Amino acid sequence: MSLTAAATTTTSSLGHKLWKAYLRQFCIRKISMPKGILLDRDGVLIENRPDYIKSIGEVQIIPGVPQSIAKLWKAGYTISIVSNQAGIAKGLYSLEAVHEIHAHLEQQFRMYGDGPLHWYICPHRDEDQCACRKPKPGMLQKAMQNSGLVPGLTWMVGDNKHDIAAGQSAGCRTALVHTGLGKSQTFDPGKAPDWIGAAMPDFVDYLLSK
Numbered sequence: 001m002s003l004t005a006a007a008t009t010t011t012s013s014l015g016h017k018l019w020k021a022y023l024r025q026f027c028i029r030k031i032s033m034p035k036g037i038l039l040d041r042d043g044v045l046i047e048n049r050p051d052y053i054k055s056i057g058e059v060q061i062i063p064g065v066p067q068s069i070a071k072l073w074k075a076g077y078t079i080s081i082v083s084n085q086a087g088i089a090k091g092l093y094s095l096e097a098v099h100e101i102h103a104h105l106e107q108q109f110r111m112y113g114d115g116p117l118h119w120y121i122c123p124h125r126d127e128d129q130c131a132c133r134k135p136k137p138g139m140l141q142k143a144m145q146n147s148g149l150v151p152g153l154t155w156m157v158g159d160n161k162h163d164i165a166a167g168q169s170a171g172c173r174t175a176l177v178h179t180g181l182g183k184s185q186t187f188d189p190g191k192a193p194d195w196i197g198a199a200m201p202d203f204v205d206y207l208l209s210k
């Protein structure tokens with residue numbers, strides 16, 4: 001009788017241990033789920049220009065942005081930059097010029113820290129009817145798929161209502177910054193961003209304090 005009881009206890013305790021191990025594995029998976037953020041480029045990371053940013057000489061980084069990128073990396077975020085660059089389709093600058101600008105920016109950012117950084121651009125115009133030009137969600141969806149990001153846990157940060165609309169269509173949470181075109185943007189009822197603030201570094205501080 002006592003032997004049977006002991007055996008039962010052992011079995012039950014083993015089952016409990018296995019169950020706990022199973023749960024722990026599940027929790028670890030949940031914790032290690034990749035964290036990511038999608039950022040517009042012009043008006044969020046660098047100052048906008050009405051005649052497009054055509055070369056490195058025209059790049060003006062918004063104060064605090066490289067340090068904030070480093071903060072995101074330190075907190076484990078994968079950063080994807082999703083940028084409409086219709087100036088390519090319009091023949092105002094080349095894809096190579098865009099790559100040079102991105103290499104320059106990346107060099108500036110990596111002076112403050114290190115981590116995953118991915119660049120996505122849409123080189124098309126509205127009339128090309130591509131799937132990637134914001135406000136369509138294609139570029140954001142591709143970025144999230146490539147980094148294994150869950151839309152509901154991913155923020156899209158932009159200065160244009162098209163960034164916000166693209167983020168909402170992709171199922172992201174959205175943040176509007178008042179740099180670039182941000183201050184002049186208006187939203188239909190129910191289409192407002194989840195967060196509105198002065199600049200990208202302010203959003204990063206908000207996100208990391210949550």
Ligand SMILES: [Mg+2]
Pocket residue numbers: 040041042043044158159160180
């Ligand atoms: Mg912009």
Ligand SMILES: [Zn+2]
Pocket residue numbers: 122123124130131132133
């Ligand atoms: Zn496109």
